[in-house]
Amino acid sequence: MTPTQAEARIAELTQQINHYNYLYYQEDKSEISDFEFDKLLEELIHLETEFPQFLKEDSPSQRVGGTITKEFETAVHETRMLSLGNTYSEEELLAFDERVAKGLEHRNFEYFCELKFDGVAISLVYENGKLSRAVTRGDGTRGDVVTENIRTIRNIPLSVLGSNIPERFEVRGEIFLPRKEFEKINTERLANGEALLANPRNAASGTVKMQDSAVVAKRRLNCYFYQLITDDEGIQHHDQAMTILENWGFNVSPTYEKCKSIQDVLVFIEKWREKRHQLPLDTDGVVLKVNSYEQRIELGFTAKIPRWAIAYKYQAESAESQLLSITYQVGRTGAITPVANLTPVQLAGTTVKRASLHNANEIERLGLHEGDTVFVEKGGEIIPKITAVAIEKRKSNAKAIQYISTCPECGSLLERKESEAKHYCPNSQSCPPQLLGRIEHFVHKRAMDIDSLGTERIRALIDQGYIIDFADIYELELKKDALLGLELNQDQYQKTDEGMLYIALHKALFSLTEGIPLSSIVKFLDENKSKALGEILKSFKDFVRESKKKVAQNIGTIQLLENLLLSYPFPKIEDYLPVPIVLSLLIGKQVGMSKLKEVASRKSTLHGIMLELNIDLTQDQEDKIKKLKSNTFQEGVISNMLEGIKVSKSQPFEKVLFALGIRNIGENTAQILAKAFKNIETLKNANSEKLLEINGIGETLVNSLHEFFADKENLTIIDRLKAHGLNFEIEEVERVLESNKLEGMKILASGKLNHFKRDEIIDFIESNGGQYIKSVSKNIDFIIEGEDMGPSKKEKAVKLGVKLISEEEFMIMVGKEI
Numbered sequence: 108m109t110p111t112q113a114e115a116r117i118a119e120l121t122q123q124i125n126h127y128n129y130l131y132y133q134e135d136k137s138e139i140s141d142f143e144f145d146k147l148l149e150e151l152i153h154l155e156t157e158f159p160q161f162l163k164e165d166s167p168s169q170r171v172g173g174t175i176t177k178e179f180e181t182a183v184h185e186t187r188m189l190s191l192g193n194t195y196s197e198e199e200l201l202a203f204d205e206r207v208a209k210g211l212e213h214r215n216f217e218y219f220c221e222l223k224f225d226g227v228a229i230s231l232v233y234e235n236g237k238l239s240r241a242v243t244r245g246d247g248t249r250g251d252v253v254t255e256n257i258r259t260i261r262n263i264p265l266s267v268l269g270s271n272i273p274e275r276f277e278v279r280g281e282i283f284l285p286r287k288e289f290e291k292i293n294t295e296r297l298a299n300g301e302a303l304l305a306n307p308r309n310a311a312s313g314t315v316k317m318q319d320s321a322v323v324a325k326r327r328l329n330c331y332f333y334q335l336i337t338d339d340e341g342i343q344h345h346d347q348a349m350t351i352l353e354n355w356g357f358n359v360s361p362t363y364e365k366c367k368s369i370q371d372v373l374v375f376i377e378k379w380r381e382k383r384h385q386l387p388l389d390t391d392g393v394v395l396k397v398n399s400y401e402q403r404i405e406l407g408f409t410a411k412i413p414r415w416a417i418a419y420k421y422q423a424e425s426a427e428s429q430l431l432s433i434t435y436q437v438g439r440t441g442a443i444t445p446v447a448n449l450t451p452v453q454l455a456g457t458t459v460k461r462a463s464l465h466n467a468n469e470i471e472r473l474g475l476h477e478g479d480t481v482f483v484e485k486g487g488e489i490i491p492k493i494t495a496v497a498i499e500k501r502k503s504n505a506k507a508i509q510y511i512s513t514c515p516e517c518g519s520l521l522e523r524k525e526s527e528a529k530h531y532c533p534n535s536q537s538c539p540p541q542l543l544g545r546i547e548h549f550v551h552k553r554a555m556d557i558d559s560l561g562t563e564r565i566r567a568l569i570d571q572g573y574i575i576d577f578a579d580i581y582e583l584e585l586k587k588d589a590l591l592g593l594e595l596n597q598d599q600y601q602k603t604d605e606g607m608l609y610i611a612l613h614k615a616l617f618s619l620t621e622g623i624p625l626s627s628i629v630k631f632l633d634e635n636k637s638k639a640l641g642e643i644l645k646s647f648k649d650f651v652r653e654s655k656k657k658v659a660q661n662i663g664t665i666q667l668l669e670n671l672l673l674s675y676p677f678p679k680i681e682d683y684l685p686v687p688i689v690l691s692l693l694i695g696k697q698v699g700m701s702k703l704k705e706v707a708s709r710k711s712t713l714h715g716i717m718l719e720l721n722i723d724l725t726q727d728q729e730d731k732i733k734k735l736k737s738n739t740f741q742e743g744v745i746s747n748m749l750e751g752i753k754v755s756k757s758q759p760f761e762k763v764l765f766a767l768g769i770r771n772i773g774e775n776t777a778q779i780l781a782k783a784f785k786n787i788e789t790l791k792n793a794n795s796e797k798l799l800e801i802n803g804i805g806e807t808l809v810n811s812l813h814e815f816f817a818d819k820e821n822l823t824i825i826d827r828l829k830a831h832g833l834n835f836e837i838e839e840v841e842r843v844l845e846s847n848k849l850e851g852m853k854i855l856a857s858g859k860l861n862h863f864k865r866d867e868i869i870d871f872i873e874s875n876g877g878q879y880i881k882s883v884s885k886n887i888d889f890i891i892e893g894e895d896m897g898p899s900k901k902e903k904a905v906k907l908g909v910k911l912i913s914e915e916e917f918m919i920m921v922g923k924e925i
């Protein structure tokens with residue numbers, strides 16, 4: 108590489124690394140994996156060593172990557188908080204060991220090994236035994252003061268008791284979000300339709316920097332401590348300090364070990380390579396530190412890292428798997444996300460059966476074909492990703508994956524905007540997931556406030572065709588009887604891109620067998636989750652034999668199931684079975700496979716399918732189908748729901764207007780419009796001029812309103828809602844006039860007033876008999892000129908000869924004291 112090339116590459120790397128650092132530390136986002144990031148940094152350090160003339164003082168190789176935010180007070184660290192050197196190779200670890208030996212000029216030293224916890228660093232200062240401040244690492248010199256947030260973490264001691272506690276000391280540790288908590292939060296977010304948190308580290312980092320401690324408290328953060336800083340001369344070794352921390356009640360991970368040599372360190376690293384996945388938090392490597400403090404001082408620091416410690420990082424694992432099929436998920440905004448269904452593989456301690464494909468570009472980039480052997484990798488992300496295809500293993504006749512062109516939920520032709528990677532379903536009115544979003548808005552606390560209609564219930568009602576628009580909510584009352592027995596939970600179903608309905612394996616096995624409880628089937632499947640479907644069914648027969656319940660009959664059914672799966676080639680989704688196959692075993696004598704297939708590709712629950720098939724069932728069949736269904740709507744739930752719906756009819760007009768979800772009409776605008784137009788008819792008939800006269804209404808809103816009212820379907824829905832008694836006009840409260848001092852006068856106020864806020868002046872003018880006008884015209888009687896009245900308005904007023912009076916003059920005129 109020539110110096111010119113090196114200079115250019117250094118500049119490019121610097122710019123890239125700064126960009127990823129900014130995202131990582133400021134926005135808690137990662138666009139690339141840690142491994143890819145570390146490779147960039149390594150390349151930069153390598154070039155800067157080879158071409159020291161291009162090493163800049165502010166290069167990312169010389170600075171700790173983080174910064175302070177603007178939202179908190181900052182504090183200076185008494186001892187700088189540094190980064191750690193890292194490596195992914197054993198060779199470099201041996202080289203590090205050599206450097207230490209060389210620096211000390213002997214081999215008489217020990218290492219202390221800890222796991223590298225993947226969270227955010229924190230520094231806590233204790234004074235007189237009490238936690239006095241908590242500060243983030245920031246840029247290493249100065250960090251954000253986040254004491255209030257840290258106080259909410261349960262196992263951080265607020266005070267430390269005991270003898271010999273120094274008057275002032277500092278402890279450092281890593282705040283993390285336990286994996287279980289992380290998964291719980293994401294399950295909740297998924298149910299609420301909120302964006303998922305990418306990984307526990309970024310979630311922990313974002314939480315520590317939240318503005319509201321009450322929210323932080325709910326997140327159940329935890330902390331492991333790994334450093335004590337005091338003036339106490341008696342503490343000379345790191346292992347000693349760790350024992351003291353434990354005795355003082357600080358949470359120390361019990362995973363550490365003292366090692367006599369780098370060979371012992373390598374053993375420690377191997378020991379934890381797999382085992383670390385059983386820990387309650389994410390870890391990404393091992394930190395080895397020289398144990399003696401005196402030796403640490405001798406070795407010293409570089410600008411960014413200590414010379415007496417290094418992190419060995421485990422490489423993200425990759426595994427081979429086979430592509431079974433692709434399903435497409437539709438989000439609440441209509442965005443389509445393809446998901447790959449894979450044969451199960453073990454990866455980073457979990458069984459992986461699905462991988463995200465992001466969008467059509469990703470499928471194209473990978474060049475995916477049906478049945479491909481793929482490499483999956485799991486970084487810090489929740490959903491693993493496919494990194495490459497083993498093309499040499501592809502069957503010669505394999506077809507390339509064709510991206511879908513129609514929405515799997517509603518059949519609409521998909522759209523893709525010029526600059527966007529994702530495909531969208533344009534059917535925002537009635538595409539089920541999009542409709543779900545709209546109905547959730549309609550029933551929201553600040554709109555119609557129907558809290559008995561939670562997401563799960565709405566989804567069930569939409570999927571089974573009971574809610575297609577807002578007005579249907581009020582017609583549920585009439586369909587009360589049909590609601591009984593409707594399935595509540597959709598989680599046990601999946602649909603392929605062709606719309607074929609699948610049911611969770613545990614439910615299928617439960618219904619197909621007799622005498623075996625659901626809980627033991629779930630347990631069996633959990634123990635066998637790393638196996639592929641064929642294997643599972645084989646083991647299940649053994650399991651049935653051991654259960655000693657109706658063995659012959661149950662095994663016979665499973666054999667029939669295996670045969671059917673072989674004779675009908677449905678696409679495969681691990682953990683799920685095609686509904687037509689299962690139903691064929693239950694009612695195959697009455698209904699043929701092709702009919703079952705046809706109905707199951709149109710309906711989204713068993714309840715829906717059985718209603719459509721409308722056949723006579725024996726009691727035994729009836730019972731088995733009941734075992735297949737999910738929880739169902741019961742009497743109590745239905746009456747509670749209908750009651751909530753009934754009560755909502757008395758919500759005032761402004762709430763109803765907001766609930767309609769007209770584009771760009773927020774809660775505030777809905778209020779303004781309701782007040783200005785009093786009822787929906789007047790609002791509907793208002794032309795642009797009339798609308799623009801209102802304060803806070805601009806062109807965009809006018810267009811949204813006109814678009815909404817131009818749609819006949821919306822008008823029909825409004826009529827139906829009206830018929831159900833919803834409020835489409837404000838209840839006229841007879842305005843009691845304070846005086847008639849302003850009677851018949853048309854008045855405008857402009858600029859900042861001292862005695863009134865914006866809506867107060869309007870109210871005041873109206874309650875004294877006047878009329879408030881929004882724009883300057885000849886018809887105005889006078890303008891109240893506030894501070895900083897807009898020059899163009901003033902010019903226009905002067906030109907038209909409209910009288911201007913000051914706020915004081917106005918006050919005197921209405922006889923108000925100033």
Ligand SMILES: NC(=O)c1ccc[n+]([C@@H]2O[C@H](COP(=O)([O-])OP(=O)(O)OC[C@H]3O[C@@H](n4cnc5c(N)ncnc54)[C@H](O)[C@@H]3O)[C@@H](O)[C@H]2O)c1
Binds near residue numbers: 171189
């Ligand atoms: N993916 C991205 O876009 C991106 C961007 C920037 C940084 N990163 C990642 O962030 C890291 C760089 O950040 P860094 O400078 O904080 O270095 P680092 O995280 O590699 O090492 C220093 C930190 O390790 C932590 N740590 C965990 N366990 C420890 C233990 N037992 N003892 C001591 N310290 C322990 C401490 O918080 C300390 O501040 C790298 O892992 C890098 O891959 C990723």
Ligand SMILES: [Zn+2]
Binds near residue numbers: 514519532
């Ligand atoms: Zn759709």
